[in-house]
Amino acid sequence: MFRKMRRHKQLLSKEECEKILYKGTSGVLTLEGDNNYPYAVPMSYLYEDNKIYFHSAKSGHKIDSIKKMKKFLFVL
Numbered sequence: 001m002f003r004k005m006r007r008h009k010q011l012l013s014k015e016e017c018e019k020i021l022y023k024g025t026s027g028v029l030t031l032e033g034d035n036n037y038p039y040a041v042p043m044s045y046l047y048e049d050n051k052i053y054f055h056s057a058k059s060g061h062k063i064d065s066i067k068k069m070k071k072f073l074f075v076l
Helices: 014-023 061-072
Strands: 026-032 038-044 046-048 051-053
Touching: 014 046, 026 061, 038 061
Parallel strands: none
Antiparallel strands: 026 038, 046 051
8 A cells, every 4th residue: 555665774663653653642633735735834742542633623724634634544
């Protein structure tokens, strides 16, 4: 489903990824926005039970982009 990493020696393990997510509190959510342009928004988050939680309004550009890209999202 995904391309193999070109520099696969730098690939992080699931455990390393989870450690980073647990330690962190913010990041940038990047999606495909209107007219297929990149859309990025800084966000605070909580990582718990293999899920990322973030606060959001129920409508707006971010929610429209998430709904559009939902089929591409995956869980670690």
